[in-house]
Amino acid sequence: MTAFQLFLLLVAGGVFYLFFKQLFSGDHPKRGVDFEADLPDEQIGGINRPDKTFSTPEVQPTRMEQLLEMTDEAVLKEDFEEAKKALGSALIIDENNTDVLQKMGYVYMQTGDYADAKESYEKLLSLDESDDMAHAALANVLHKLGEDEEAEKHHERAIVLDPEYAPHHFNYANTLYDLGRKKEALIGYTKAYELDDTLEEAKKMMKELGSDNE
Incomplete structure (x- = not known):
């Protein structure tokens, strides 16, 4: 056996030694075991793309959120027809x-559709009678419609x-x-100004x- 052949034998022996040491150490990756993400919404890059990093998927707005936006x-833009x-x-x-309903009432007010605005605010109050802003808005609508006795009540x-809310x-x-x-x-103007002295119109x-x- 030549010196070169002896060298190759020693190298091969070393490789086999390291292989079997790793095999029986329990440190090697196990087949059939999935990666468990730390967070439930982590995204995992492919095994052949080690350059990819974990990311959180963007939450898409609901259709309702899109329509409100x-x-x-x-x-x-004062495009009230598009808003409707x-x-x-x-x-x-x-x-x-x-x-x-609140936004619809406001839009109807801006376009002078007071009867429709009244309907929106009344629907709001049927859902929550304690909504003070809906009462105030309905009162303004009723005044526009000439229903002043009802307007006062609201x-x-x-x-x-x-x-304590000065605009009321x-x-x-x-x-x-x-x-x-x-x-x-x-x-009423005096009380409003006492509560909020930035109301120059009240002053x-x-x-x-x-x-x-006088």
Whole structure:
């Protein structure tokens, strides 16, 4: 046996030794054992793509969320007809969705469809009678429709539900002012300004009505 052949024999012996050591050590990967992700939504790159990293899949918005986003974008552009279309589709998905009903009422108000706005706000209140914002909005709609007795009831209900919210007092004062009840309106404007002294319009109306009483 030549020296070169002896060298090859030694190398082969070393390789076999390392192979069998690894085989019986229990450290080698086992067939039939799946990778267990640390997080339930981890994505795993292929075995032949070690350059890939784990990532969390992007959560896609629901159809309802998409329609509400479309509505907001349309309102920002004052494209109220497009907003109505998006909200109409949303109501088909869920006719009792309070966000949709609130936005629909607002859009109808902007387009002068007061009867439709009234219907939206009444539906809101049928779902949640304690919604002070719906009471206030309905009161404004009823005033536009000339149903002032009912408007007053909803203004007062909104104030009872949240007496510290200045716009409720301000809106009621506006209705009273339109009805010629200026002394009562002055009380409302004064209360609104006491609660929120950034309401410059309330301050302006206080001065106007205060001078009328002098």
